[in-house]
Amino acid sequence: MLRIAFASTDRRHVDLHFGAAVRLVIYDVAPGYADLVGVGEFVPAEQVGTEGRTGLEGTVADKVAVKLAFLDGCAAVYAASIGASSIRRLMSAQIQPVIVDTGHDIEDLLNEVSLALVHGGLAWVDRAKARTRSPDRFDAMAEEGWQPNDDDPPLPRERRQLITSIDELA
Secondary structure: OEEEEEEOOOOOEEOOEOOOOOEEEEEEEEOOEEEEEEEEEOOOOOEEEEEEOOEEEEEEOOOOHHHHHHOOOOOEEEEOEOOHHHHHHHHHOOOEEEEOOOOEEHHHHHHHHHHHHHHOOOHHHHHHHHHHOOOOHHHHHHHOOOOOOOOOOOOOOOEEEOOOOHHHHO
16 A cells, blocks of 8 residues: 555646645545545645745745655655655655646546556555565564544545556546
8 A cells, every 4th residue: 555645626637736735635545546545724824934035035945845744655746746855855855746737636636546556557656665565664664653543533534536557447
């Protein structure tokens, strides 16, 4: 199973630039299905500084750090655009940045990942699968004291049936 995020305003289409995204939607994807596991809402970043000769001068608040924290455990994030700095930061966090056309249907992308989990064909999926196969990964989580966050409100159960073979398209 892989955890995948999408920059989306409507939870159906990828339509946001990663850095400026006000919403990220996360699914756990396995062969044949995907479960919605998180929706993150973000405040738009604003310029921080003082009024100067050329307008507002100063620095831009780090709008990516909070998104990286939210994406912890994700194998990839799909967005309509991702800046070079964000790409470097995502890759450092072992999160594959994937740029797709604005308006790309999330269900189509989930199906693509489902097929790749079964048959291969997406290099980043193969790399992510190899990373998750550590035989002691559950022991390591237990040692770290991992517990589900009970403070988060429950999401409505949303499972999407996905394809695992192109024969299912006929």
